[in-house]
Amino acid sequence: MTHNKRQIKIVILQIIQNINEKCKKELWLGKIMSQSTFSVVFHSIIFLFIAFPEVVNAVQTQDQLVANFDSKLEITTDNIAARVLGSKKRVVITVIDLFNHETQERDTQTDLLEEKFTDSLYKKLPDQVVPYFEIVYLRLEWRSTFPEIKHDPLTEDIAKLTNADWLLTGTHQTNDGLLSVSLELYDLKSGDLLWQTVVGMDSTIENDLEKNAQLENGLEEEVAQKFEQNSSLFPTQNDTQLPSPLFPQITQDPALEQKKTGEYEGNIVSALMIETVKERQEYSDGMVFINEGEFLMGSDLGDEDELPDHLVFVKSFYLDQHEVTNADYSKCVECTRGHGGFDTIEPQQPVVYVDWKNADAFCQFQNKRLPTESEWEYAARAGSEEKYSFGDNISLLETYAWLKTNTVDKGLWGAKTVSSKKANNWGLHDLYGNVMEWVQNYYKPNYFAYVRQSDNSNDLNVPENEEYPLRVVRGGAWGGLHGAGTPEGLRSAKRYAFVEWTRSFQIGFRCAMDIPEKN
Numbered sequence: 001m002t003h004n005k006r007q008i009k010i011v012i013l014q015i016i017q018n019i020n021e022k023c024k025k026e027l028w029l030g031k032i033m034s035q036s037t038f039s040v041v042f043h044s045i046i047f048l049f050i051a052f053p054e055v056v057n058a059v060q061t062q063d064q065l066v067a068n069f070d071s072k073l074e075i076t077t078d079n080i081a082a083r084v085l086g087s088k089k090r091v092v093i094t095v096i097d098l099f100n101h102e103t104q105e106r107d108t109q110t111d112l113l114e115e116k117f118t119d120s121l122y123k124k125l126p127d128q129v130v131p132y133f134e135i136v137y138l139r140l141e142w143r144s145t146f147p148e149i150k151h152d153p154l155t156e157d158i159a160k161l162t163n164a165d166w167l168l169t170g171t172h173q174t175n176d177g178l179l180s181v182s183l184e185l186y187d188l189k190s191g192d193l194l195w196q197t198v199v200g201m202d203s204t205i206e207n208d209l210e211k212n213a214q215l216e217n218g219l220e221e222e223v224a225q226k227f228e229q230n231s232s233l234f235p236t237q238n239d240t241q242l243p244s245p246l247f248p249q250i251t252q253d254p255a256l257e258q259k260k261t262g263e264y265e266g267n268i269v270s271a272l273m274i275e276t277v278k279e280r281q282e283y284s285d286g287m288v289f290i291n292e293g294e295f296l297m298g299s300d301l302g303d304e305d306e307l308p309d310h311l312v313f314v315k316s317f318y319l320d321q322h323e324v325t326n327a328d329y330s331k332c333v334e335c336t337r338g339h340g341g342f343d344t345i346e347p348q349q350p351v352v353y354v355d356w357k358n359a360d361a362f363c364q365f366q367n368k369r370l371p372t373e374s375e376w377e378y379a380a381r382a383g384s385e386e387k388y389s390f391g392d393n394i395s396l397l398e399t400y401a402w403l404k405t406n407t408v409d410k411g412l413w414g415a416k417t418v419s420s421k422k423a424n425n426w427g428l429h430d431l432y433g434n435v436m437e438w439v440q441n442y443y444k445p446n447y448f449a450y451v452r453q454s455d456n457s458n459d460l461n462v463p464e465n466e467e468y469p470l471r472v473v474r475g476g477a478w479g480g481l482h483g484a485g486t487p488e489g490l491r492s493a494k495r496y497a498f499v500e501w502t503r504s505f506q507i508g509f510r511c512a513m514d515i516p517e518k519n
Helices: 002-028 035-051 053-086 108-124 132-145 155-162 213-230 356-365 373-381 394-400
Strands: 093-100 166-175 178-187 193-200 204-207 269-271 287-290 293-297 310-314 317-320 436-442 470-474 495-499 512-514
Touching (some): 053 108, 053 178, 053 193, 093 132, 093 178, 293 373, 356 436
Parallel strands (some): 093 166
Antiparallel strands (some): 178 193, 193 204, 293 310, 317 512, 436 470, 470 495
16 A cells, blocks of 8 residues: 555656646746646645645655755856956856766766756856857767767867866766765866865855865865766876777787787897997897987978977987887876777777876886987987888888778777887887877977087977976877878877877877996
């Protein structure tokens, strides 16, 4: 009997909600309920008060909770608006991806909350808030531009398209019927977490990061877990777990694949820059000895930031034969990475979604370092002064590199197994294509400031903008943005610049090591 009564209550509750919605719509449309409709509603309410007073109370309680949440939302958006207006410079804010806390994905509640927060902020700051309809339009445009990509765009994909300065994002969850939303406010240029708050139907908790360390740590851990799965833009916590693939893995041509043993089999490949090989200490672990020498760095026929071509002397060093793999990277417990679209999960695929600092930390963990920009180009050219180590014949590129023509154009998306293409004359794989690679240097738009220095083989310099430190990335990629997968994007002299906290499916790295000095 109790079970039947509960079911009756549920049905009646649904009837009340439907009547309530119908009345709202009719009133909004300026309509007047008919006498019969009014009679049904009136007698239904009287019946419910008598037979099921607790159901009516539940409806009232639910309405109170919604009103309470809306009130707290209004207070929160007031606080956010105050921060926007209080900024030293004019900023534009956007609201994107209030994910379901459990699934870390978008759902119906996500859309409702994003529209609610955006509209509330837009009423207060119409000139400094990206309107909700524009976010919807950008998502539709992204899907029409990339129909082959089956998942939703990453948070950073949409955020970058808005040209906003600040991003409001977070998660929502419902416990015992109570909705709560964890919000994080980020500076999109610096990646800094500016402010965070939890808005709930039963309570609202707000904190400034510098005032409440305990809440900060708890929320930042939640933020980190979300963005390791959904974004490459923001700092994350330790995570050595690799996700399930977002896309089916592509089987390479068996003739081009090496054994996937998890460890490199073989000794150092000797790179002969001159006829006589100088004496050196043997060093295993899949590195190539690069003998010292001079080369013409840059290009007078390339992009403006490659000018002028100039003579550079490089001391002998060791360089990884291939890009750092997932198997290699997982050995560093302190090193973190992000996750997202076109991720790599196989042990012998290059690790991606690693920012510059974590790439540098991994190399130091192995008692190595990132190569300098001049070392990288020296190794990529392998004695050639042409566009590529094998000359200028573009038809040979697919023999040496994974690029757009043998991946994207054939429906094969994502980075491929390392060393599955032919090595250059010095025994190095994948310096062209597959994934781009971090190097030590800060990016300078021109070489003139330092190319004539007496010792520029370790030309690290300082960032031009300390608040937005750009690092050099080299080598091009299998595909993606910035023309990285085109023949022009793979040239030895081609330079890319990314802010050092970037985590991208296009970017990996390899390590270098100085020649140990003899005692």
